Amino acid sequence: MFILSRLDSVPPESFQNQIRELVIHHVGELSSVAISADNPLYPLYQYGVGMEVHQYLQALDGARGLTVALTLALDAEAPDQLLGFALSLPAEDDEQACALAFLAVRASHRRQGIARALLGDLQARHACVELNAFAGQVPWFEAMGMQVVAANGPQVLMSSTGQASGALIGRLDIAPIYQTAEVMQIHTYLLNQQGEDAMIEAEQMRDERLDELTAQAQECVRQRKTVH
DSSP, rough: EEEEEOOOOOHHHHHHHHHHHHHTTTTHHHTOOOOOOOOTTTTHHHHHHHHHHHHHHHGGGSSOOOOOOOEEHHHHHSTTTTTEEEEEEEEESSSTTEEEEEEEEGGGGGSSSSHHHHHHHHHHHHSSEEEEEEEEGGHHHHTTTOEEEEEEHHHHHHESOOOOOOOOOOOOOGGGGGGGGGHHHHHHHHHHHHHHHHHHHHHHHHHHHHHHHHHHHHHHHHHHHHHH
C-alpha cells in the first residue's frame, strides 16, 4: 500500500536523494530526448536531467520565480521510503491549468496504481492538465482520460480537455545546465573513455532516435485525428 503526500516547500534531503535516484534510473523515460541506456551519452543526460529536477525541487520555496508543485507516493508502512513522484507546474494565470513535468515510479512497485493515483490527484485539482508523452506512452495516458492534442517534436502534447490550455506556465531554461563545468567534465571523461569517433556516433544515434520518435509522434496524432 502507498500514501500520497503533497509538498509545498523544498523536500528534506532524504527525499531529494531518493527522487534523484529515481530520475537517474529512469532518465530514458524522463528525458525529452529519450536517451537510450546503450548510448555512450547516457551518463551525461543522467546528470543533466537529474540537475533539472533538482533545480525544480529547489524552486518549491518560490524564491526562483517559478510555481512548482510536488506530490510523493510513499510506502504506507515505511513513509520514509519513496515509491514515486509527480512534479507539476501550475499555471501562473489560471489556477485550473497545470503541466505535468515529471512522473516516475520505482520499477519494483509498478502496476500497483501508483502512477494512476499521482496523475489522478493532479486531475482532481486542475480542470486542465497538460503533459508531453512519447508515442509509446500515449495509450496509458489515454486510459487515464488524457487526450491527444498535437505533435510536439519527438513527443505528443496531451491534455485532460483535449485542447491546449494556452495558460502561462513557467519552466526552467535547461540550456545552461548542459553548459556547466560538471557537464563539460563528464563529456571530457566520456570522450577520453570512448574516443572521438564513438562520441560522434553517439550523437548521431541520439539524433536518429529523435527523428524516429518525431515521426512516431506525428503518426500517433494523425491516427487519433483520423479516428475522430
